[in-house]
Amino acid sequence: MPGRHGGMSHPVFAYMYSRFAPGAERLGAANHREELLSGASGRVLEVGAGTGLNFRHYGNAVAGVMAVEPEPHMREAAIQASLNASVRVAVVGGLDSRLPVADATFDVAVASLMLCSVPDQRVALAEMYRALRLGGELRFYEHVQANERTLASIQRAVDTFWPYVGAGCHTSRDTLKVIEQSGFVIQSVRRFRFQPCLMCVPVSPHIIGVALKV
Numbered sequence: 458m459p460g461r462h463g464g465m466s467h468p469v470f471a472y473m474y475s476r477f478a479p480g481a482e483r484l485g486a487a488n489h490r491e492e493l494l495s496g497a498s499g500r501v502l503e504v505g506a507g508t509g510l511n512f513r514h515y516g517n518a519v520a521g522v523m524a525v526e527p528e529p530h531m532r533e534a535a536i537q538a539s540l541n542a543s544v545r546v547a548v549v550g551g552l553d554s555r556l557p558v559a560d561a562t563f564d565v566a567v568a569s570l571m572l573c574s575v576p577d578q579r580v581a582l583a584e585m586y587r588a589l590r591l592g593g594e595l596r597f598y599e600h601v602q603a604n605e606r607t608l609a610s611i612q613r614a615v616d617t618f619w620p621y622v623g624a625g626c627h628t629s630r631d632t633l634k635v636i637e638q639s640g641f642v643i644q645s646v647r648r649f650r651f652q653p654c655l656m657c658v659p660v661s662p663h664i665i666g667v668a669l670k671v
Contacts, residue, residue: 470624471530475508481653482510489651490514490569493598493665499564502588504553504581505571507531509538512546521545523563527552528624553581561590568597572632573660574625582639586670595641595668600660602631604648608662615659628659633666641668 478486491514498518503511506524508531515522524539524546526532532550539546551557553575566585575581585595603609612629619628637643646666652658 467528467624468530471508471528471534474531475534477654478508478510484653485651486510486653487514489598489663489665492647493569493596494567497565497567497594497596500562501565501567502556502558502563502585503567503569504556504585505569505575506535506548507570509535509542509546509548511567511569512538512542512544515542515544515546517543519544519565522547523558524548525551525553525556553584556584556588558588560587561593563588563593564590565594565596568595568599570599572597572599572635573627573630574620574623576625578630578632578635579639582636582641586640589670591670593670594644595636595670596666597632597636597668598663598665599632600628600651600663601633602629603662608658612659619659626660633664636668640670642671643668 490511494511494514500520501522503522503524506526522544524535526535526548527550532548535548539548549557566589572578603612616627616629620626633646644667646664648664650661651663652661
């Protein structure tokens with residue numbers, strides 16, 4: 458079953474996400490988004506924008522945001538969120554594997570809780586790399602594979618069913634390693650645990666960071 462970034466409609470997941478997200482934002486996710494986007498400037502490409510929860514965290518140094526979201530229900534919510542954004546945001550459909558943008562046209566690419574669910578992380582990151590100018594930033598906020606052996610084993614077990622109920626979400630991806638293997642140079646990264654609910658244990662290890670296209 459492809460993830461929501463594979464172009465399929467997932468109305469049940471979209472509904473569940475819209476119900477869960479406000480609580481997670483209050484418990485810390487909003488602060489993580491603020492950290493993720495602090496200091497971002499120029500033209501921004503956000504891939505997998507979801508319901509637009511990042512939009513209110515973009516500062517005045519951002520010239521504009523192109524937000525790509527393939528899932529139609531979440532895209533509609535993102536369009537509504539864009540109306541209240543402090544910067545200009547254009548929400549469009551599109552796949553992470555074929556972004557509707559020209560080469561080297563963005564200063565910043567944002568991957569926010571989406572690399573867990575893309576069908577192929579390397580393909581998605583190659584597309585973001587292509588879209589960035591030389592010296593451009595990839596800003597990432599993702600849940601990732603745990604460093605602790607016990608939790609990593611739990612994640613691998615959970616991934617036998619989790620993607621089927623989570624619209625393609627995987628809990629055990631070593632996302633930071635794949636970012637580095639995709640040609641980006643890590644400038645900063647912070648690892649932390651974030652568990653806004655009991656069932657979130659498998660997705661509690663997170664990273665926030667910045668990588669450069671060089």
